[in-house]
Amino acid sequence: MNLLVKVFHFSTFLIYSISEPLGYKVTTGSGNDSENMPKVEQIDIDKELQKELNTLESRLQFIETTLINFKKDYDVLNESYNNMKTKFDQATARISQLENSTQETRMEVAEQKLTYANLQSVHSSLQKTVNDTNNRLNFKSAVLSTEISNITDEVVNMSNLTNRDFASLRNKNLILENKFQEITKNQLSIASTLNQIKFLKHNPVVFVAKLSRDLMLSSREIITFDDVHLNEGLGFDPVRGVFTSTTNGIYTFSAIVESTNRPVKAAIYRNNEPFAQISGPLLNRGGAMASSATYVHLDEGDLVWIQWTGDNAMIGHLQSQFTGHLLNL
Incomplete structure (x- = not known):
């Protein structure tokens, strides 16, 4: 706005300088022209013209100084514009960086949700496995009980067998005991896994x-x-x-x-x-x-x-x- 005001004042001053009279007037009329002319000696006219020339040179110097000031103001405004443009570019880059960070955070949240869904799926699979294992263990326990009962009956019926036969029976009994211990360990392992799943689900x-x-x-x-x-x-x-x-x-x-x-x-x-x-x-x-x-x-x-x-x-x-x-x- 200050620059526009200076341009307006300069234009007004220039118009005034061009249109201003040189300091004397020539009038014409119906009477004698030689009587209306100012009676000024030639030397006075030269002095007057020199005075006007000095005035015009002074005004011209003032105009040149004003133009230089205008150039300085323009350079200041141009530098301010460049600074504002640089800050705008920096802000735009920062916004882009924040948008990228937000997208990464959203992707991480999505991955965590997927991990949670996978854990839920694993929990369901483990629960099904535990149920199937319990059913198989119950079936094997029933079979084992039947085998033990049959072996006991065989032992009772074979009370008159030789020492070699008794050693064979003892070996069979040890094998059955080892199988029973193995089944017992499997039951404990499955029970521990089930307890972990229940703990994670409720705590x-x-x-x-x-x-x-x-x-x-x-x-x-x-x-x-x-x-x-x-x-x-x-x-x-x-x-x-x-x-x-x-x-x-x-x-x-x-x-x-x-x-x-x-x-x-x-x-x-x-x-x-x-x-x-x-x-x-x-x-x-x-x-x-x-x-x-x-x-x-x-x-x-x-x-x-x-x-x-x-x-x-x-x-x-x-x-x-x-x-x-x-x-x-």
């Missing part, structure tokens, strides 16, 4: 935690995910950002860490020992993001957390999250 251990705001962290500091979306089994502590194992078993953990000003350097820890690294480079326009997923066996009471291992950094809250759940006992 799930799973958590999903995010950040409610950006965090400024120093090196070796635990990332405290304080925004808990899911905490079945109450194993995750949002105040400390630490998960405590409630039972022995195999667990899976995954993490996404976003940094706004540093390369991502972090790790998943178990009892002060890192067992999975999380790292990602800093992009040209600023910011970095990395993820990791792993499996680990935990004993009851083991502690798991995510710890920042790089230089002091700002951790973004939009994409960062920490998840985990119990797979089996």
Whole structure:
């Protein structure tokens, strides 16, 4: 707007400069022309013309100065435009990065849902296998009882057999006892598997935690995910950002860490020992993001957390999250 005002003033000034009289007038009329002409000596006219020429040169210099100022204002506006265009390009790239991160998170959620569906399918298959095995064991137990009864009858009827015959019978009895012990072990193994399935079905251990705001962290500091979306089994502590194992078993953990000003350097820890690294480079326009997923066996009471291992950094809250759940006992 200031530039338009200056252009308007300049145009007005230029028009005024061209149209302004030189300082004297020539009048014509019906009388004697020689009587109406101003009586000015030739030297006075030259002085007057020189004065007007100096005035025009001064105005011309003023116009050139104004044009130079206009050029400076235009350069400033052009530089501002280029800066705004650069910031717009950076914002567009950041939005694209966030969209890609959101798509990756959605894919991970879909994979977790598929894993849960597979676990449900495995549970159904195991339940069917347990039922079939119980039926077979019941049938074999009945057959075994019949065989034992028959052998007992044979032993009673063959009380007058030789020592060799008795040794053979003892061998048969040992074979039957071994088979019975094997069947008993199979029953115990199946019962243990069934108990694990029942425990996982009625006592799930799973958590999903995010950040409610950006965090400024120093090196070796635990990332405290304080925004808990899911905490079945109450194993995750949002105040400390630490998960405590409630039972022995195999667990899976995954993490996404976003940094706004540093390369991502972090790790998943178990009892002060890192067992999975999380790292990602800093992009040209600023910011970095990395993820990791792993499996680990935990004993009851083991502690798991995510710890920042790089230089002091700002951790973004939009994409960062920490998840985990119990797979089996």
